[in-house]
Amino acid sequence: MDMSDIQVIRQHLIDPEICIRCNTCEATCPVAAITHDSRNYVVDADKCNGCMACISPCPTGSIDNWRTMPRAKAYGSRGAVWLGYAT
Numbered sequence: 001m002d003m004s005d006i007q008v009i010r011q012h013l014i015d016p017e018i019c020i021r022c023n024t025c026e027a028t029c030p031v032a033a034i035t036h037d038s039r040n041y042v043v044d045a046d047k048c049n050g051c052m053a054c055i056s057p058c059p060t061g062s063i064d065n066w067r068t069m070p071r072a073k074a075y076g077s078r079g080a081v082w083l084g085y086a087t
């Protein structure tokens, strides 16, 4: 087991019950870490740099939730280096 298997990160958790799908966060994110499908908006932990630019523009506060989890299990497209919020 290498360190990436046990490193813990904080990942955005967007609650689909609160999100009104206004797309503000996706349009705001400078690194295109936020995407959506027909059900939910999600943040790619591999792309997010923790700049927090998406937090205050969200009209419902639904992106200001975080879940702590092993990096290896975080939602992400590449499984690459996490740039912020390592705990």
Ligand code: SF4
Pocket: 012, 028, 029, 030, 031, 032, 033, 034, 043, 047, 048, 049, 050, 051, 052, 053, 054, 055
């Ligand atoms: S914290 Fe910054 S990089 Fe991460 S999803 Fe929000 S706007 Fe994008």
Ligand code: SF4
Pocket: 014, 018, 019, 020, 021, 022, 023, 024, 025, 026, 041, 057, 058, 059, 060, 061, 062, 063
């Ligand atoms: S800005 Fe907030 S309410 Fe709008 S799509 Fe993003 S998480 Fe949902």
